[in-house]
Amino acid sequence: MPQAALRLDKVTRSFSQGREVLNVLTGADLAVNPGEIVALVGPSGAGKSTLLQICGLLEKPTAGEVRIGGISCGQLSEDRRTLLRRDHLGFVYQYHHLLPEFSAAENIVVPQMIAGIGRKPALARAAELLAKMGLSERQDHRPGQLSGGEQQRVAICRALANRPKLLLADEPTGNLDPNTAERVFQALLDLVRGEGLAALIATHNPDLARRMDRIVTLREGKVVAA
Numbered sequence: 001m002p003q004a005a006l007r008l009d010k011v012t013r014s015f016s017q018g019r020e021v022l023n024v025l026t027g028a029d030l031a032v033n034p035g036e037i038v039a040l041v042g043p044s045g046a047g048k049s050t051l052l053q054i055c056g057l058l059e060k061p062t063a064g065e066v067r068i069g070g071i072s073c074g075q076l077s078e079d080r081r082t083l084l085r086r087d088h089l090g091f092v093y094q095y096h097h098l099l100p101e102f103s104a105a106e107n108i109v110v111p112q113m114i115a116g117i118g119r120k121p122a123l124a125r126a127a128e129l130l131a132k133m134g135l136s137e138r139q140d141h142r143p144g145q146l147s148g149g150e151q152q153r154v155a156i157c158r159a160l161a162n163r164p165k166l167l168l169a170d171e172p173t174g175n176l177d178p179n180t181a182e183r184v185f186q187a188l189l190d191l192v193r194g195e196g197l198a199a200l201i202a203t204h205n206p207d208l209a210r211r212m213d214r215i216v217t218l219r220e221g222k223v224v225a226a
């Protein structure tokens, strides 16, 4: 059996809200295999974003274990968590969060240069990803000169720039009109499949969820098969 790209064992997460304790995750187990694209669904407030933040090493669970590519993350120093995030994980959010003063290509070059990749190969990788997303003509445009769908495509390219092994996406097309969302989502799936990486994608849209390899639901703080 290959090592899971992501594995959660008995993950819990509670928040204190005044005198109350809110138990959002109550023992979530999940494995995402290499190359597998998994849809994460569940009603609003079920804890999808919380789960993704924990998988992305942006938040720590109250208890339980998170493994990324077989690496147990619980005892890692902040520096090691940052490196693991940089080298293994890509993130796409509902809002693109692109750098407004930089071109589409530069937005994809920046994270690569932070990871120590030279400017020339970084530019080549940006051009390759933008071409796959049908955005070659737009590579010198700034985000403000792009449509919402184009901006989100650039954000997807940026997330894949450093060749992560796992993509985490939180409602990646939730901010787009239905037709644009449909096209951008298909482009995202094609790119993720083409690059052979694993993905965990939260969505409220059942049609989009059905296009993934498997659907899991968050119910009462646990992950259950849909």
Ligand SMILES: Nc1ncnc2c1ncn2[C@@H]1O[C@H](COP(=O)(O)OP(=O)(O)OP(=O)(O)O)[C@@H](O)[C@H]1O
Pocket: 015, 016, 017, 022, 024, 042, 043, 044, 045, 046, 047, 048, 049, 050, 051
């Ligand atoms: N930092 C926090 N402090 C306190 N409560 C929080 C915090 N983060 C999330 N919560 C609570 O945890 C619950 C789950 O939130 P979360 O955003 O993970 O749900 P979600 O399934 O992603 O919802 P949506 O589909 O609406 O985005 C909510 O009740 C939320 O208010």
